Amino acid sequence: MSPILTVSATPTPTPFAFDLNRTALLIIDMQRDFVEPGGFGASLGNDVAPLQALVPVISRLLGRWRAAGGWVVHTREGHASDLSDCPPAKRERGEAKLRIGDVGPMGRILIRGEPGHAIVPELTPIPGEPVIDKPGKGAFYATDLHALLQARGITHLVLAGVTTEVCVQTTMREANDRGYVCLLLEDASGSYFPSFHQATLEMVRAQGAIVGWTATSAELLAAVSPL
Numbered sequence: 001m002s003p004i005l006t007v008s009a010t011p012t013p014t015p016f017a018f019d020l021n022r023t024a025l026l027i028i029d030m031q032r033d034f035v036e037p038g039g040f041g042a043s044l045g046n047d048v049a050p051l052q053a054l055v056p057v058i059s060r061l062l063g064r065w066r067a068a069g070g071w072v073v074h075t076r077e078g079h080a081s082d083l084s085d086c087p088p089a090k091r092e093r094g095e096a097k098l099r100i101g102d103v104g105p106m107g108r109i110l111i112r113g114e115p116g117h118a119i120v121p122e123l124t125p126i127p128g129e130p131v132i133d134k135p136g137k138g139a140f141y142a143t144d145l146h147a148l149l150q151a152r153g154i155t156h157l158v159l160a161g162v163t164t165e166v167c168v169q170t171t172m173r174e175a176n177d178r179g180y181v182c183l184l185l186e187d188a189s190g191s192y193f194p195s196f197h198q199a200t201l202e203m204v205r206a207q208g209a210i211v212g213w214t215a216t217s218a219e220l221l222a223a224v225s226p227l
């Protein structure tokens with residue numbers, strides 16, 4: 001029986017209590033397509049600098065979490081090269097300069113196997129860390145993530161990555177509905193829109209953590225591996 005760790009940093013009435021052996025760190029979509037110039041995020045007119053700034057934060061978190069024996073699952077958003085899993089409603093939305101499947105500076109935008117689809121090198125998964133390829137915003141939609149977590153006895157998720165109000169929040173809500181207890185890391189997730197990031201943190205932890213808890217990565221790591 002491993003110890004129950006607690007993080008009590010949020011304006012929620014109870015702490016986030018978890019067993020490290022039944023918890024996964026879920027790093028959402030830290031791909032070049034979202035974080036680097038010339039990718040999907042930039043093609044939508046976004047400044048990628050706020051997302052680039054997350055890379056060293058998540059890298060530090062990853063190192064300490066791994067060192068403490070924590071398990072990590074990574075996700076990537078992307079589509080098959082024939083776009084058979086990309087609904088036209090997704091591809092045709094907005095006024096992007098480059099759409100999903102078009103050729104950009106990092107290969108075809110948001111297509112699996114292209115350079116832009118890769119996780120940024122600083123956060124490269126290591127053996128034993130699954131990578132979930134997802135066609136949607138939520139990591140549970142059309143993937144085997146739930147089965148994978150169930151097989152390992154995971155009950156709690158710690159979420160990091162991008163973007164807070166799109167793929168991270170969608171995944172957190174999907175996870176919540178499937179019975180996972182979730183903590184969203186305030187400084188290890190981010191958005192092209194700082195106000196959306198802030199609003200997401202507030203809405204998930206409101207009403208007694210209606211979707212889950214939030215805390216900083218330092219607060220989490222203090223519980224996991226006190227220095």
Ligand code: C5J
Pocket residue numbers: 028029034077137162163164166167168
């Ligand atoms: C978006 C994501 N924003 N990973 N994807 O399209 O949040």
